[in-house]
Amino acid sequence: MKKVIFAVFSIITLATILIFFIIAQKNTAIKPDFSIVTTNFISYDLARTIAGDTAEIKMLISPGSDAHSFAPTPGDIIAIKNANLFIYTGGESDEWVENLLKNNEIDQNKIFRLMDNVELKTEGLTTETTEISETEYDEHVWTSIKNTIKITDNLKAKLISLNPKDAKTYKQNAATYVEKLQNIDTQITDIIGSAKRRELIFADRFPFRYFTDEYNLDYAAAFPGCSEQTEASSQTIAQLIDKVKQDNIPAILKIELTSDNLAKTIADATDTKILTLNAGHNISAEDFANGITYLDLLTANLETLKEALN
Numbered sequence: 001m002k003k004v005i006f007a008v009f010s011i012i013t014l015a016t017i018l019i020f021f022i023i024a025q026k027n028t029a030i031k032p033d034f035s036i037v038t039t040n041f042i043s044y045d046l047a048r049t050i051a052g053d054t055a056e057i058k059m060l061i062s063p064g065s066d067a068h069s070f071a072p073t074p075g076d077i078i079a080i081k082n083a084n085l086f087i088y089t090g091g092e093s094d095e096w097v098e099n100l101l102k103n104n105e106i107d108q109n110k111i112f113r114l115m116d117n118v119e120l121k122t123e124g125l126t127t128e129t130t131e132i133s134e135t136e137y138d139e140h141v142w143t144s145i146k147n148t149i150k151i152t153d154n155l156k157a158k159l160i161s162l163n164p165k166d167a168k169t170y171k172q173n174a175a176t177y178v179e180k181l182q183n184i185d186t187q188i189t190d191i192i193g194s195a196k197r198r199e200l201i202f203a204d205r206f207p208f209r210y211f212t213d214e215y216n217l218d219y220a221a222a223f224p225g226c227s228e229q230t231e232a233s234s235q236t237i238a239q240l241i242d243k244v245k246q247d248n249i250p251a252i253l254k255i256e257l258t259s260d261n262l263a264k265t266i267a268d269a270t271d272t273k274i275l276t277l278n279a280g281h282n283i284s285a286e287d288f289a290n291g292i293t294y295l296d297l298l299t300a301n302l303e304t305l306k307e308a309l310n
């Protein structure tokens, strides 16, 4: 009897030790030693796409929330300080980062600012430039595919400089991504090339300055850039309604995660439909959980463009 008990005990002990080792090995295998913290969804998606499994990546802005009104918690600031790389846009929405940098709270060598990588454009509607008192650069640099390609290449170089042991992965992932972006760019060019019109009407904020300039599209919008204003003036609403009627616009646009009240007002008055052109500031919690990528958003935008331009 004693022998049986001993044998059972030994088996249990051995099994426990074995399971412990398997778990321990698994944990060391999946836990990367390089960490990246990002502000909004586009920065997060770029980090995830290029770094893949080589880094632990944290997005500070909660899925579904407005990327323009984010304020960091003390815990967020600790996360930034502890990260090997911090990626942010660098515009109006990220002014708090500039304060941290001024006070030397973040290591300059560990930051990657999207706006540093491309030629900047001023914010606002081309027709409303007189209303802008100071030069404010538009932070939505990534809405141009060519800019996203430049940013991808520079982020790859930054990652290689900070973590050279994974250079091969970064190069492969960046090359694959650039190819996919070029494919989207070709599709957009084809859609615009064969479209009936070259004009987009936004009953919303306007983060697409870099996009419309790149493809030489005309546009009208309720607000310049991502203005904090949420109520359009009756004059603006009347002008947009007139424009939709005059140019026989088939669909008016809104952006992601904003109210569609204004779009509904204009759509009702003009008998047009409302479509979403996604700028990728952020995605819903559900889409985030489902692993939706910026490339998925761009692919959905192709369909929106086809309808809105024909």
Ligand SMILES: [Zn+2]
Pocket: 068, 140, 207, 225, 226, 281
């Ligand atoms: Zn914005």
